[in-house]
Amino acid sequence: MSLFGDGLDAAVHKAFTRPAPKSASAQMRYLVKQLGGTRPVAQTLHISQRTVERYVKNQIKKPRPKLAARLDREVKKRWQPQIRARARQKAATTGGIVLDARARLGYTAPIGSTDQDRIRHLTVALPPRYAARLFDAQQAGAGDQQLKEITAEALKEVYFQDGGRRAGRLEEVRFTDIEHLEFGL
Numbered sequence: 001m002s003l004f005g006d007g008l009d010a011a012v013h014k015a016f017t018r019p020a021p022k023s024a025s026a027q028m029r030y031l032v033k034q035l036g037g038t039r040p041v042a043q044t045l046h047i048s049q050r051t052v053e054r055y056v057k058n059q060i061k062k063p064r065p066k067l068a069a070r071l072d073r074e075v076k077k078r079w080q081p082q083i084r085a086r087a088r089q090k091a092a093t094t095g096g097i098v099l100d101a102r103a104r105l106g107y108t109a110p111i112g113s114t115d116q117d118r119i120r121h122l123t124v125a126l127p128p129r130y131a132a133r134l135f136d137a138q139q140a141g142a143g144d145q146q147l148k149e150i151t152a153e154a155l156k157e158v159y160f161q162d163g164g165r166r167a168g169r170l171e172e173v174r175f176t177d178i179e180h181l182e183f184g185l
Contacts, residue, residue, distance in 0.1 A: 027059045
C-alpha cells in the first residue's frame with residue numbers, strides 16, 4: 001500500500017463525473033472490454049480465465065476480499081482516463097493541490113531556533129508546480145519516500161518559509177509519523 005500514491009489517486013478519483021462499476025460482474029465486463037479479452041484480465045488479476053468468464057456471465061457474484069480489492073483498484077486505474085488527465089493537468093498548471101495531514105513535523109535550521117519535531121495538523125494549499133512534481137513522480141513510478149520528500153519540500157516553502165517571507169535559512173523539513181494524509185484538487 002502506498003500512502004502518498006493512494007492519496008493522490010483518491011484526489012483525482014473525486015473528479016470523476018460518473019461512478020465506476022460497483023458489482024463484480026460489471027467490473028469484470030468493463031475490464032474485459034478495456035483489456036481486450038478474458039485472458040489479459042485473468043493475468044492482471046492473477047486468477048484463471050474460466051473464473052473471469054464466470055464473473056462476466058454472472059455465475060459468480062461475490063469475490064473474495066483480496067480479489068475484490070484488486071478488481072476495484074484495476075477498474076479505478078482505468079476509469080475515465082480523460083477526466084483523470086484533465087484533473088491532473090488543472091492541478092499542475094492552475095489549481096494546485098491541497099494537502100491535509102496530521103504528522104510529526106520538524107526542521108533542521110541554524111543553532112538557536114526551535115526545531116523540535118511535534119505532531120501538527122495542517123491543511124495547506126500547495127502551488128501548481130508541486131502538484132505537477134507529485135503527479136509526474138507518481139507517473140514515473142516513484143515510491144512513497146520520493147513523494148514524501150517532494151511534499152516535505154513543498155511544506156518547507158509554503159508553510160514554514162511562507163513563500164520566502166520568513167525562516168530563510170531553513171535547511172530541511174522532517175515529515176514523519178504520518179497519522180492522516182489526504183490530498184484534494
